[in-house]
Amino acid sequence: MRSPAEASITAIGRSSDLLDQVDYRLAQTFEEKEEIYNLRYRAYLREGAVKESPEQRVTDQYDDLPNSWTFGVYLHGELYSSVRISVLTSGWRQSCSNEAFGEILNPRLDKGEVIIDPARFVADPDRVKRFPELPYLTLRLAYMACEYFNADLGLAIVRAEHQAFYRRVFLHETIAEPRMFPGLLKPVGLMAADFPTMKEKVFERYPMMRSTAFERRMLFERVGERHFEPQPVASRYERASIVPNS
Numbered sequence: 001m002r003s004p005a006e007a008s009i010t011a012i013g014r015s016s017d018l019l020d021q022v023d024y025r026l027a028q029t030f031e032e033k034e035e036i037y038n039l040r041y042r043a044y045l046r047e048g049a050v051k052e053s054p055e056q057r058v059t060d061q062y063d064d065l066p067n068s069w070t071f072g073v074y075l076h077g078e079l080y081s082s083v084r085i086s087v088l089t090s091g092w093r094q095s096c097s098n099e100a101f102g103e104i105l106n107p108r109l110d111k112g113e114v115i116i117d118p119a120r121f122v123a124d125p126d127r128v129k130r131f132p133e134l135p136y137l138t139l140r141l142a143y144m145a146c147e148y149f150n151a152d153l154g155l156a157i158v159r160a161e162h163q164a165f166y167r168r169v170f171l172h173e174t175i176a177e178p179r180m181f182p183g184l185l186k187p188v189g190l191m192a193a194d195f196p197t198m199k200e201k202v203f204e205r206y207p208m209m210r211s212t213a214f215e216r217r218m219l220f221e222r223v224g225e226r227h228f229e230p231q232p233v234a235s236r237y238e239r240a241s242i243v244p245n246s
Contacts, residue, residue, distance in 0.1 A: 088109060
C-alpha cells in the first residue's frame with residue numbers, strides 16, 4: 001500500500017499531465033452557477049455536511065459579491081469540481097472565513113494585508129475517487145489568486161479530518177480550531193500560510209502550482225467593473241518601504 005506522501009506525488013504527477021485538459025471557467029451565467037450550486041449540495045450531502053433539501057442547491061450571500069470569483073473546473077467539458085475565491089482587503093472584508101473568524105482576520109486587514117479566502121471547495125462525489133488529483137487542480141486557483149493579488153496570507157477553511165492534507169501539501173498551519181458555521185452540520189477550522197514565505201517551497205515541490213501572468217490575468221481581471229478594482233495591490237515589501245508624510 002502506498003503511503004500518503006507517495007499517493008500525493010503520484011497525483012501531482014498526473015495533475016501536471018492533466019493541466020492541458022483542464023478548463024477553469026468563471027461562473028457567469030445562471031446555468032453555470034446553478035450547476036455549481038447543485039454540485040455543492042451533492043458533495044456536502046454525501047459527506048453529511050448538510051441536510052436534504054428539495055432545492056438541491058447550496059449558495060450564500062458571498063457568491064455574487066464583487067470581491068468573489070466562483071470557478072468551475074471542467075474536464076472533457078464536464079464539471080468536476082468548484083471553488084470560490086474571495087479577496088479580502090481593508091476595504092472589502094466580506095467572506096465566509098471572515099464571518100466565522102473575524103477576530104483573527106480583521107486585525108490583519110486593518111494593517112493593510114491582502115488575504116485570499118478559498119471556500120466552497122467541492123468535487124463531484126461520483127468522480128473524485130477516479131481523480132485523486134482534483135484537489136490539486138482545483139486549489140491551484142487559490143495559488144494563482146495569491147500571486148495575482150499580491151497576497152500576504154492564503155487561507156483554508158476546512159474540517160478537522162482534512163487539515164493533515166493542507167498541512168502536508170500546502171504547508172498550512174492551523175490558526176483557529178474548528179467551530180460551527182451557519183448552514184453546515186460539521187465544524188470547520190481555519191488554516192493559513194504566509195504566501196510570500198511559503199510559495200517557493202510549494203512551487204519547488206509541486207511545479208504544477210506555478211502559473212503564467214497571462215493565465216492569472218485571464219481568470220481574475222474584470223474589465224470594465226468599477227465596484228471592485230483590487231489592482232494594483234502593493235506587496236508587503238512595497239508597503240513597508242512607503243514612508244508616511246511627516
